[in-house]
Amino acid sequence: MSNPRVAGAGVTKFGKHPERTGRDLFAQAGLEALDQSGVDPDDVEALFYGNFMGELAEHQGHQGPLMAEAIGLDVPATRFEAACASAGATIRAAVKELRNGEADVIVVGGAERMTNIGTAAATDALAIAADDLYEVRAGMTFPGAYALMARSYFEAYGGSREDLAHIAVKNHEHALVNDHAQIQKEITVEDALEAPTIASPLGLYDSCPITDGAAAAVLTSEAYAEEHGLDAPVAVTGTGQGGDNLALQDRAHFAQTPAADAAAEEAYADAGIGPGDVDVAEVHDCFTIAEVLAIESLGFYERGEGISAATDGETTRHGDLPVNLSGGLKAKGHPVGATGVAQLATIAWVLDGSHPRADAVADGRVGVCHNAGGTVASTTVHVLEVAE
Amino acid sequence: MSNPRVAGAGVTKFGKHPERTGRDLFAQAGLEALDQSGVDPDDVEALFYGNFMGELAEHQGHQGPLMAEAIGLDVPATRFEAACASAGATIRAAVKELRNGEADVIVVGGAERMTNIGTAAATDALAIAADDLYEVRAGMTFPGAYALMARSYFEAYGGSREDLAHIAVKNHEHALVNDHAQIQKEITVEDALEAPTIASPLGLYDSCPITDGAAAAVLTSEAYAEEHGLDAPVAVTGTGQGGDNLALQDRAHFAQTPAADAAAEEAYADAGIGPGDVDVAEVHDCFTIAEVLAIESLGFYERGEGISAATDGETTRHGDLPVNLSGGLKAKGHPVGATGVAQLATIAWVLDGSHPRADAVADGRVGVCHNAGGTVASTTVHVLEVAE
Numbered sequence: 199m200s201n202p203r204v205a206g207a208g209v210t211k212f213g214k215h216p217e218r219t220g221r222d223l224f225a226q227a228g229l230e231a232l233d234q235s236g237v238d239p240d241d242v243e244a245l246f247y248g249n250f251m252g253e254l255a256e257h258q259g260h261q262g263p264l265m266a267e268a269i270g271l272d273v274p275a276t277r278f279e280a281a282c283a284s285a286g287a288t289i290r291a292a293v294k295e296l297r298n299g300e301a302d303v304i305v306v307g308g309a310e311r312m313t314n315i316g317t318a319a320a321t322d323a324l325a326i327a328a329d330d331l332y333e334v335r336a337g338m339t340f341p342g343a344y345a346l347m348a349r350s351y352f353e354a355y356g357g358s359r360e361d362l363a364h365i366a367v368k369n370h371e372h373a374l375v376n377d378h379a380q381i382q383k384e385i386t387v388e389d390a391l392e393a394p395t396i397a398s399p400l401g402l403y404d405s406c407p408i409t410d411g412a413a414a415a416v417l418t419s420e421a422y423a424e425e426h427g428l429d430a431p432v433a434v435t436g437t438g439q440g441g442d443n444l445a446l447q448d449r450a451h452f453a454q455t456p457a458a459d460a461a462a463e464e465a466y467a468d469a470g471i472g473p474g475d476v477d478v479a480e481v482h483d484c485f486t487i488a489e490v491l492a493i494e495s496l497g498f499y500e501r502g503e504g505i506s507a508a509t510d511g512e513t514t515r516h517g518d519l520p521v522n523l524s525g526g527l528k529a530k531g532h533p534v535g536a537t538g539v540a541q542l543a544t545i546a547w548v549l550d551g552s553h554p555r556a557d558a559v560a561d562g563r564v565g566v567c568h569n570a571g572g573t574v575a576s577t578t579v580h581v582l583e584v585a586e
Numbered sequence: 587m588s589n590p591r592v593a594g595a596g597v598t599k600f601g602k603h604p605e606r607t608g609r610d611l612f613a614q615a616g617l618e619a620l621d622q623s624g625v626d627p628d629d630v631e632a633l634f635y636g637n638f639m640g641e642l643a644e645h646q647g648h649q650g651p652l653m654a655e656a657i658g659l660d661v662p663a664t665r666f667e668a669a670c671a672s673a674g675a676t677i678r679a680a681v682k683e684l685r686n687g688e689a690d691v692i693v694v695g696g697a698e699r700m701t702n703i704g705t706a707a708a709t710d711a712l713a714i715a716a717d718d719l720y721e722v723r724a725g726m727t728f729p730g731a732y733a734l735m736a737r738s739y740f741e742a743y744g745g746s747r748e749d750l751a752h753i754a755v756k757n758h759e760h761a762l763v764n765d766h767a768q769i770q771k772e773i774t775v776e777d778a779l780e781a782p783t784i785a786s787p788l789g790l791y792d793s794c795p796i797t798d799g800a801a802a803a804v805l806t807s808e809a810y811a812e813e814h815g816l817d818a819p820v821a822v823t824g825t826g827q828g829g830d831n832l833a834l835q836d837r838a839h840f841a842q843t844p845a846a847d848a849a850a851e852e853a854y855a856d857a858g859i860g861p862g863d864v865d866v867a868e869v870h871d872c873f874t875i876a877e878v879l880a881i882e883s884l885g886f887y888e889r890g891e892g893i894s895a896a897t898d899g900e901t902t903r904h905g906d907l908p909v910n911l912s913g914g915l916k917a918k919g920h921p922v923g924a925t926g927v928a929q930l931a932t933i934a935w936v937l938d939g940s941h942p943r944a945d946a947v948a949d950g951r952v953g954v955c956h957n958a959g960g961t962v963a964s965t966t967v968h969v970l971e972v973a974e
Contacts (some may be wrong), residue, residue, distance in 0.1 A: 274827035298686035326647035440663035
């Protein structure tokens with residue numbers, strides 16, 4: 199089975215863009231991706247587009263064709279929505295079509311406009327990723343949900359707010375050289391511990407910001423990349439997706455993410471690798487505790503051991519397995535529908551040596567992206583490898 | 587290439603269900619589909635789910651995993667959104683995966699809850715399928731958009747409100763025996779012409795109602811159906827999708843639907859058939875004029891000739907090519923995210939002889955479903971054939 203290539207990627211500056219629409223943001227990312235790829239836009243056969251809250255933030259659904267037009271493509275375009283894993287779902291669908299010969303060139307990506315409605319409305323809009331009937335009407339928001347998960351983790355396995363603070367410090371430090379990042383500000387463990395509480399035990403620096411932004415990538419079949427002599431050294435070699443009950447109340451554990459376990463298992467099997475083969479990872483740290491759950495579900499750590507990875511320096515850029523070299527959602531920002539493809543772009547750029555933090559894994563051959571929706575009720579995992 | 591089979595389908599009563607949530611509706615349709623299919627639910631590998639306005643009508647996004655849980659499935663679940671063609675997009679994705687060996691059993695479907703927010707809010711919510719920046723803010727709603735398309739059609743090709751009334755009369759008559767239909771009421775051409783104007787030249791009976799409802803189907807690989815001895819005589823032999831600019835203002839013609847032309851061309855080529863081979867069709871008649879545009883894009887009629895098809899009796903149940911034996915969106919109702927799969931269910935039941943209008947095409951072997959989003963900015967076309 200041939201493995202699709204990442205021919206190009208584009209990411210906007212993440213942050214507050216009060217003057218820009220979602221389509222304007224996606225146009226930038228999509229056109230950058232096409233330009234970088236060297237692919238003739240007439241060869242693109244489909245757009246798979248991720249968006250989460252366009253109905254609420256921009257009174258705009260049906261964004262597939264809208265975004266195709268925005269980047270000058272006259273192709274079938276479908277929007278995928280899996281909450282914060284929406285863009286990950288676009289990658290998965292494209293990978294399956296490309297390796298099965300259904301298409302040779304597909305643009306994947308996503309965009310989200312969030313800051314225009316304000317933090318309170320954005321928090322309410324994000325809550326539609328939770329179960330409205332059983333969670334949201336009872337007052338649940340995502341900071342609250344992840345606070346429950348953190349508290350459960352501490353009770354089940356130990357760990358502390360200091361450990362979470364080390365994750366924030368790490369991701370802020372990683373983002374310092376990422377010009378796409380929303381937050382480029384070095385912080386200390388003390389800063390994180392002394393920051394305002396958002397939902398105990400999580401504080402301001404445990405939480406990703408509200409973000410406007412877009413990301414896109416051009417994925418091609420292996421045959422197309424070779425025939426057209428594309429500079430596309432990174433292949434997507436594995437895809438996995440897992441699902442879980444939307445409501446936390448229906449879960450056996452609050453401090454485990456079986457949807458991510460399943461996605462990782464499938465992606466590793468698909469790629470024919472194991473967690474020990476991975477050199478670098480971008481994981482869905484919407485809150486610091488989410489990074490812990492992710493690196494455990496990805497098999498990098500046993501249950502209860504992921505919490506100390508940043509504290510021990512293992513997941514920093516100097517560690518054995520750098521996690522979130524982009525700065526993660528924590529510092530890079532989290533424009534929901536774009537995040538999964540921004541992760542893919544980061545890993546592709548780290549593996550091809552063009553990312554400003556690529557020297558952290560100078561000999562890296564294998565990277566993983568973990569993109570989660572809701573309280574990890576949806577997860578996609580993708581394995582990327584240097585193919586040449 | 588093997589062709590996926592329709593192993594089972596379930597459709598709720600379409601109409602007003604003030605006491606039922608979207609998940610409740612989908613649970614009924616999904617469980618009926620699973621029950622009818624004879625498939626072991628443990629064999630299901632994914633749920634592809636269509637929904638359009640859940641964010642606005644139920645404050646609920648991320649419905650993929652929610653609906654998987656509602657029908658007892660612990661599988662990856664993704665929501666597809668292509669406005670009113672959302673469910674058609676789920677069929678297309680499933681067909682591609684099943685015929686490529688990515689999976690053996692996938693549940694497709696969708697649900698929509700619309701009546702709970704009232705007609706004015708539902709009309710506003712539907713408008714997010716149009717271009718917010720260039721259409722909706724200028725006052726465009728879908729009745730207005732399709733009225734423009736009807737007026738353009740009359741100017742370009744001729745035809746009259748009487749011709750449209752014949753379409754309404756036909757579809758109302760077809761629905762009389764469809765117990766899933768929202769409207770089971772015989773009307774006359776005079777009734778249609780004398781009904782209140784919605785957006786001139788379209789009147790009340792030119793417009794589909796606001797509807798709550800759900801539809802689901804179990805699709806399997808050919809190999810799975812044969813190995814498990816399923817009673818699944820109908821195969822999906824062709825899939826096509828087309829896209830167009832969201833805003834009418836960006837189109838070359840208001841009275842042509844090139845996205846549907848492209849979807850039909852692709853689906854016919856995929857199935858190795860032509861429009862002359864089709865015995866029966868379900869098309870997206872959100873407004874009567876839309877049925878005209880659909881049967882022209884599907885190649886059943888030349889441009890400008892589809893308008894008189896119902897008037898001449900050719901698309902009635904007594905005609906050579908019955909269209910919308912279910913009653914269509916017009917009389918059956920249009921719970922947006924469910925519609926594409928409800929069309930698939932209708933065609934499968936017509937071809938296997940179990941539909942109450944199956945006698946209209948007693949020797950029918952080939953059916954087509956045409957599912958359109960927005961002002962036909964997204965369209966999927968699927969070809970179904972009797973395989974055994």
